[in-house]
Amino acid sequence: MIHLKKHIQKLFKGVIISSLMISAFLGLEEVTKKASLAGPGMIEFQWDPDPNFKKLRSYQSSDERLDRAIYYFFLRSSERKTGILKLSIKIPDYFEAKIKPEKLSLCQAKIGGWQEKTRCVKEIPADFEVSENQTSVEVYPAQPIPVDSKTYAVVMKVWNPRKSGMFQFHAYAQSPGAMPISSYVGTWTFDVD
Template sequence: MVRVQRLLPAMFAAGCLVASGMPLVAQAQSNPGFTFNWGDGPSGSQQLRYHLDYGTPGFLGDRYWLRLGNQKVAINRINISYPDYFDGTFNAQSIELRTGGSKSNSFFQFRRDPGKLIELAEVTLDRDNRTIDIVPAEVIPAGTEVQVIMSNVRNPRSSGMFYFNARIGSPGDVPLMRYIGTWIISIARP
């Protein structure tokens, strides 16, 4: 019994030394974090939520989860514009729309419910005008949580903040696009 009482403090000290020398695994850019606005940037109510799987410069194969939120009107088209200094690339075949999905805790992102897949009629990438146009096969009803998932994204070569603007089109006589908000996407070095 005396040997066990002497051995326990030594094992505890050795365990603390080993644990302090091990690097911790962190998930990069899982949340937008704190955002400070000044000038002509979007207000707090216009900022849309997003999640990046990696969010590091030049990373090939990143996935962007861009939430549009609950819209009060039906949606028949989604248009996303991105800035000219964003030199990353997108893959039109890897863009999908989903309804619902988890309202996951922003700290624990281990399990993510991607929601129900929406069939798409067309996805158009216009690299000259820096826009992504997404047309669902059927109109998305009003009051539906919608998110755009872009897989196989190549992040820009350098870190920075990038404003991605979202506009939606509603069915009706006049095909006007309505601005609904901005994702302020932050790409940072690990």
């Protein structure tokens, strides 16, 4: 009887230790999930991969629903083959956030990392037009965005949408020249939880 009692106590102690370890692990996961930076993850899945799809670099300050966020749409030097006279950003119709032209800006940007934050280095004068149905933004820089080694960004300050989801914003650039043609630059992907 004493041997059985010791065996039950030992088994009970093992169950308690295991459950404490599991709960500590789940708690740690929740803490690290909230502290993680918003933005696209390491893995992206596409149902029907398009060979013409090009993922552009982006950053968003918050991925929480109905939270104030700053979206950075980066245009790195490798993504600009020609100068950009006009940039068109196609917004998904289910991205239900109110986009105001006065909350948009264009700048020369510094992409952040572990040591420093993403930030604008130099503001670039530009005019912005937002379509009435909020599905496109037209960016008209005062001077065409040059082909150089610098990174540029369109910065958008909005309240995140009420509904969570993954949102893809497509970029089309019009180059200066005798025949200005708009061509696909790439796609920025954002998540709202």
